Amino acid sequence: MKKKISKGFILEIAFIIASYVLLTILMKSGMLNRQYTALIVPVGVNIMLAVSLNLVTGFLGELSLGHACFMSIGAYTGALISTSMELPSYAEFFLALIAGGVMAAVFGFLIGVPVLRLHGDYLAIVTLAFGEIVKSVLNALPFTNGSKGLSKIPMYSNYQHYTLVFILVILTIVIITNLVKSRHGRAICSLRDNYIASESIGIPVSRFKVLAFVIGAFFAGIAGVVYAHNVGIIKPTTFDYNKSIEILVIVVLGGMGSIKGSIIAAVILTVLPEMLRGADDYRMLLYSIVLIVMMLFNNSEVKERLLEMNLFKRHQKEVD
Amino acid sequence: MLTNIIEQLLNGLRTGSIYALIALGYTMVYGIAKMINFAHGDIIMVGAYALYVAIINMQLPAIPAVLLTCVTCAVLGVVIEKVAYKPLRKAPPLAVLITAIGVSYFLQSASLLIFGATPIPFKSIINVPAVKLGSVTVSGLTIVTLIVTTVCMIALTLFINKTKAGSAMRAVSEDKGAASLMGINVNRTISMTFAIGSFLAAVAGILYICQYQSLRPTLGALPGIKAFVAAVLGGIGSVPGAMIGGILLGIIESISKAYISTELADAIVFGVLVVVLLVKPSGLMGKNSTEKV
Amino acid sequence: MALLEVNGLGISFGGLRAVDDFTINIEKGMLYGLIGPNGAGKTTVFNMLTGVYRPNNGTIKLDGENLVGKSPAQICQTGVARTFQNIRLFKKMTVLDNVKVALHNETKYSLWTSMFRLPGYFKKEKEMDQRALDILAVFGLEGQAQVMASNLPYGQQRKLEIARALATNPKLLLLDEPAAGMNPNETAELMETIKLVRDKFDVTILLIEHDMKLVAGICEYLTVLNFGTELASGTPDVVLHDPAVVTAYLGE
Numbered sequence: 001m002k003k004k005i006s007k008g009f010i011l012e013i014a015f016i017i018a019s020y021v022l023l024t025i026l027m028k029s030g031m032l033n034r035q036y037t038a039l040i041v042p043v044g045v046n047i048m049l050a051v052s053l054n055l056v057t058g059f060l061g062e063l064s065l066g067h068a069c070f071m072s073i074g075a076y077t078g079a080l081i082s083t084s085m086e087l088p089s090y091a092e093f094f095l096a097l098i099a100g101g102v103m104a105a106v107f108g109f110l111i112g113v114p115v116l117r118l119h120g121d122y123l124a125i126v127t128l129a130f131g132e133i134v135k136s137v138l139n140a141l142p143f144t145n146g147s148k149g150l151s152k153i154p155m156y157s158n159y160q161h162y163t164l165v166f167i168l169v170i171l172t173i174v175i176i177t178n179l180v181k182s183r184h185g186r187a188i189c190s191l192r193d194n195y196i197a198s199e200s201i202g203i204p205v206s207r208f209k210v211l212a213f214v215i216g217a218f219f220a221g222i223a224g225v226v227y228a229h230n231v232g233i234i235k236p237t238t239f240d241y242n243k244s245i246e247i248l249v250i251v252v253l254g255g256m257g258s259i260k261g262s263i264i265a266a267v268i269l270t271v272l273p274e275m276l277r278g279a280d281d282y283r284m285l286l287y288s289i290v291l292i293v294m295m296l297f298n299n300s301e302v303k304e305r306l307l308e309m310n311l312f313k314r315h316q317k318e319v320d
Numbered sequence: 321m322l323t324n325i326i327e328q329l330l331n332g333l334r335t336g337s338i339y340a341l342i343a344l345g346y347t348m349v350y351g352i353a354k355m356i357n358f359a360h361g362d363i364i365m366v367g368a369y370a371l372y373v374a375i376i377n378m379q380l381p382a383i384p385a386v387l388l389t390c391v392t393c394a395v396l397g398v399v400i401e402k403v404a405y406k407p408l409r410k411a412p413p414l415a416v417l418i419t420a421i422g423v424s425y426f427l428q429s430a431s432l433l434i435f436g437a438t439p440i441p442f443k444s445i446i447n448v449p450a451v452k453l454g455s456v457t458v459s460g461l462t463i464v465t466l467i468v469t470t471v472c473m474i475a476l477t478l479f480i481n482k483t484k485a486g487s488a489m490r491a492v493s494e495d496k497g498a499a500s501l502m503g504i505n506v507n508r509t510i511s512m513t514f515a516i517g518s519f520l521a522a523v524a525g526i527l528y529i530c531q532y533q534s535l536r537p538t539l540g541a542l543p544g545i546k547a548f549v550a551a552v553l554g555g556i557g558s559v560p561g562a563m564i565g566g567i568l569l570g571i572i573e574s575i576s577k578a579y580i581s582t583e584l585a586d587a588i589v590f591g592v593l594v595v596v597l598l599v600k601p602s603g604l605m606g607k608n609s610t611e612k613v
Numbered sequence: 614m615a616l617l618e619v620n621g622l623g624i625s626f627g628g629l630r631a632v633d634d635f636t637i638n639i640e641k642g643m644l645y646g647l648i649g650p651n652g653a654g655k656t657t658v659f660n661m662l663t664g665v666y667r668p669n670n671g672t673i674k675l676d677g678e679n680l681v682g683k684s685p686a687q688i689c690q691t692g693v694a695r696t697f698q699n700i701r702l703f704k705k706m707t708v709l710d711n712v713k714v715a716l717h718n719e720t721k722y723s724l725w726t727s728m729f730r731l732p733g734y735f736k737k738e739k740e741m742d743q744r745a746l747d748i749l750a751v752f753g754l755e756g757q758a759q760v761m762a763s764n765l766p767y768g769q770q771r772k773l774e775i776a777r778a779l780a781t782n783p784k785l786l787l788l789d790e791p792a793a794g795m796n797p798n799e800t801a802e803l804m805e806t807i808k809l810v811r812d813k814f815d816v817t818i819l820l821i822e823h824d825m826k827l828v829a830g831i832c833e834y835l836t837v838l839n840f841g842t843e844l845a846s847g848t849p850d851v852v853l854h855d856p857a858v859v860t861a862y863l864g865e
Contacts, residue, residue: 063414114594117601120413121356125552126597128545129590136590140583175728182727182734183741186706186714193703196613200663200697201715201781202689211724241545245421252418257705281433288425292404295419299411613656613665613697 104221336570361544555606
């Protein structure tokens with residue numbers, strides 16, 4: 001059994017290195033045109049957002065419609081730091097990342113604690129409400145520059161710094177995957193499956209509910225910082241509930257509680273609209289149809305049949 | 321000062337009753353299908369465009385145009401349910417939610433394709449003169465809006481409580497399985513709920529467009545989300561809750577816009593929702609449900 | 614001093630007095646049965662003992678420590694574990710993980726160790742795996758360790774719930790109708806397992822059943838509950854021949 005674990009570990013490392021090498025080749029060889037190189041960082045940002053939301057929605061089992069709010073806290077905190085300080089760029093960006101993440105985590109705590117009593121749809125609507133509150137406060141505060149937002153943010157994490165973004169994405173994935181497969185992660189998953197039983201075996205329910213919110217928010221904040229330093233301009237409207245829903249769609253399509261699924265769905269759903277750009281006017285229409293059809297397919301009998309056939313095949317192989 | 325406050329209250333009442341009409345759709349669908357119909361806000365938008373087509377392109381007089389709009393939306397609501405939600409009745413709630421979001425995107429992008437992104441100006445079809453009560457002026461639109469919503473709400477309440485179809489609806493929302501064992505056609509009841517909800521959304525859409533007089537493919541998003549908040553505020557699943565929640569929300573919004581800050585009005589509205597839910601986790605009129613151990 | 618001392622316990626829901634003046638003392642190492650017809654208030658007693666409901670009056674003491682007012686999680690940590698009448702497993706987790714969650718307060722490592730897989734992680738996880746497999750082995754479930762809990766057959770789900778409760782290392786184990794829905798063979802086997810558990814894990818057991826025959830077979834002491842009040846208490850022989858008990862069960 002031990003051998004199996006280490007084998008998997010080596011495979012994972014190999015996969016990470018391979019994907020970095022592939023990315024470098026794609027970036028340096030000019031195989032990707034500008035349209036696609038510009039997508040590298042957004043893909044990374046969406047992976048971070050989806051994986052961190054999956055912790056709250058997939059593993060804790062609470063629907064959050066306010067993930068973009070944490071992203072905005074991170075983005076604004078990071079941007080305020082890097083536009084107002086006069087430090088060497090790497091130090092400034094590092095500081096921005098930490099501050100953005102921590103600030104978002106603080107908000108995760110502030111939102112996580114009051115919603116402890118709530119479940120399901122009610123919790124979802126409160127997270128949405130918090131998101132909208134933060135958005136309108138950002139709109140009204142003087143130092144966030146209202147609806148015009150912040151601009152001239154240094155491009156510390158644009159496509160030229162793809163290595164840095166790659167490292168951040170991998171760190172996010174590794175930390176959340178590790179967490180999920182630990183005693184803390186198991187406690188979080190147990191809340192999703194049956195919180196009354198969790199209480200009965202001595203799990204401090206409130207603490208873990210808040211913990212999942214805080215950690216999810218932290219990484220969403222980091223993603224926000226990366227986003228801000230990729231596009232250079234941020235506005236409150238960028239982070240409205242449509243953005244939260246966009247992230248949620250990635251998580252649900254990738255599969256609740258599947259980190260691999262979140263990663264794959266984040267890549268596809270970021271690149272897909274761009275690929276549909278040829279169809280221009282029909283882009284959003286096609287996207288919405290794809291979305292509906294995928295959801296219908298995911299929950300249809302056809303898929304169950306296919307899965308059964310697949311299992312059957314595997315079983316056959318084992319017999320042979 | 322007093323005049324001003326009364327006028328603001330009337331404004332709030334007008335917007336609030338539009339929210340209430342939309343919230344009724346959310347709450348009824350939630351009660352019966354246990355799903356948040358995210359595409360409900362876009363039915364308002366479809367209603368607004370349908371009215372535009374009926375009046376401008378088809379040159380219909382106001383009343384047939386309004387009827388046509390309402391029927392179009394009701395049919396659309398039923399079709400959406402049949403195509404997108406019905407196959408997912410046994411699926412996890414989140415799958416249904418995402419599908420509803422997909423439907424919402426679909427309606428928005430379809431109207432973007434047909435009508436374009438530039439806002440289309442549209443003249444109100446309500447031409448009732450304003451009334452002066454003492455020093456307070458009540459606009460014709462406000463009067464019509466209040467009358468129409470009151471009529472809709474009374475009709476809906478009577479329908480739900482006094483008719484056979486209405487009690488079928490209540491039965492299905494209590495327990496689908498038991499209702500179908502009692503010989504109630506669950507599918508037809510659900511379709512009917514969507515039809516009524518969308519009909520009310522169309523009415524709300526017409527009133528809304530007469531107020532804002534400009535058509536955009538995304539016009540349903542904002543009233544949609546506000547009405548959703550109103551439905552939750554009142555206790556989602558509760559019909560009187562949706563009415564109260566909607567009106568309350570409209571008044572809070574209009575008062576905060578007038579006396580506190582236009583920018584922070586949304587924050588205040590959502591803040592009230594958060595506070596209400598923290599004190600009463602199932603909304604003002606919602607039933608408290610605790611899991612039995 | 615008895616391990617569990619419950620005195621004058623009572624609770625009302627609305628106007629209904631669900632349990633009234635309930636008193637029991639359970640000595641360490643005992644296998645105690647709480648029986649009574651449906652709706653007698655047995656599960657309500659369990660819910661008060663485990664902090665799900667807060668009693669309106671009365672005291673609960675475990676090893677002299679007061680339990681009233683503590684949260685379910687705190688009560689578990691003082692040494693009371695339970696199973697549920699309607700099975701409550703972590704359905705989307707494996708059988709092994711179901712037991713490992715319950716080791717949460719037994720084997721600890723920090724959040725940082727979790728997130729960064731610091732050296733302690735592998736050692737502690739291995740310890741937990743071993744402990745969990747040992748417990749599963751008692752119930753013959755070690756072969757199913759990697760199976761999703763929801764895919765277990767019903768009888769094994771009931772056993773897994775007991776295994777999970779035992780993993781919290783309780784002093785007192787509360788079993789809520791452990792044999793519900795089982796056929797006579799399975800029931801007989803389960804009863805043997807319960808006896809074995811008591812000896813192997815050095816735990817005191819209070820169990821709810823309404824199958825009298827079964828309870829009489831393994832319990833050393835019984836309390837009969839009817840309409841929320843105690844009807845009779847004593848050894849099975851005495852209690853089962855008590856005319857009041859016979860009437861409550863069979864009617865006039």
